[in-house]
Amino acid sequence: EADIYQTPRYLVIGTGKKITLECSQTMGHDKMYWYQQDPGMELHLIHYSYGVNSTEKGDLSSESTVSRIRTEHFPLTLESARPSHTSQYLCASSETGNEQYFGPGTRLTVT
Amino acid sequence: GQNIDQPTEMTATEGAIVQINCTYQTSGFNGLFWYQQHAGEAPTFLSYNVLDGLEEKGRFSSFLSRSKGYSYLLLKELQMKDSASYLCAVFTGGGNKLTFGTGTQLKVEL
Numbered sequence: 001e002a003d004i005y006q007t008p009r010y011l012v013i014g015t016g017k018k019i020t021l022e023c024s025q026t027m028g029h030d031k032m033y034w035y036q037q038d039p040g041m042e043l044h045l046i047h048y049s050y051g052v053n054s055t056e057k058g059d060l061s062s063e064s065t066v067s068r069i070r071t072e073h074f075p076l077t078l079e080s081a082r083p084s085h086t087s088q089y090l091c092a093s094s095e096t097g098n099e100q101y102f103g104p105g106t107r108l109t110v111t
Numbered sequence: 112g113q114n115i116d117q118p119t120e121m122t123a124t125e126g127a128i129v130q131i132n133c134t135y136q137t138s139g140f141n142g143l144f145w146y147q148q149h150a151g152e153a154p155t156f157l158s159y160n161v162l163d164g165l166e167e168k169g170r171f172s173s174f175l176s177r178s179k180g181y182s183y184l185l186l187k188e189l190q191m192k193d194s195a196s197y198l199c200a201v202f203t204g205g206g207n208k209l210t211f212g213t214g215t216q217l218k219v220e221l
Contacts, residue, residue, distance in 0.1 A: 033208075033209075035211075040216075041213065042198075042211045042212060042213040042214060043154070043198070043211040044211075045208055045209070045210075048208065058208070059208070059210070090153055090154075098141070098142055098144070098159065098202045098209075099144070099156055099159060100156070100209060101156070102153035102154050102155070103153060104152070104153050105152075105153050107151075
């Protein structure tokens with residue numbers, strides 16, 4: 001069973017606040033990913049990393065930023081949250097880059 | 112760019128067989144995945160095809176034809192718990208990225 005964790009699971013926050021969504025995995029996977037998914041819609045890749053100190057932007061433009069200082073940790077930060085950022089954020093990791101294990105997701109609501 | 116098409120929703124009867132189709136147009140194809148996603152939950156891996164043919168895993172089978180840009184997921188002996196969204200995703204090795212389709216919402220009825 002995959003060991004990938006995300007916190008918080010649910011977050012309601014006001015406009016303009018800075019937030020960090022945490023993602024950790026204990027499998028030693030080099031590759032990690034952040035997806036954004038609106039209800040009933042497809043997953044969109046917003047960030048990915050191939051290893052420590054490696055980060056790339058995904059297919060969907062996002063105002064969020066990520067960092068990868070440790071292999072197991074891939075946090076996502078929004079400097080100033082807006083209602084348009086309301087969505088579900090899913091973190092995933094992979095050993096090879098193809099089969100990806102997903103965390104439980106963070107459901108973010110910005111009021 | 113990538114283009115992945117699958118039906119939006121399907122309905123089937125408990126105990127029956129259902130086939131969910133997926134067509135794709137991509138560059139740098141390196142495999143096709145099927146994921147299951149229950150409402151409000153994260154996707155879970157079902158199958159992976161990189162070569163043409165059928166991959167069977169219990170009640171679930173997945174087929175791939177690379178020349179036709181076509182795959183299907185076959186679910187046998189349907190159970191109520193199979194009601195979920197089924198996501199087709201293409202792996203493009205050049206970018207080491209998965210591109211997901213919009214998903215097919217399957218509803219299993221009595």
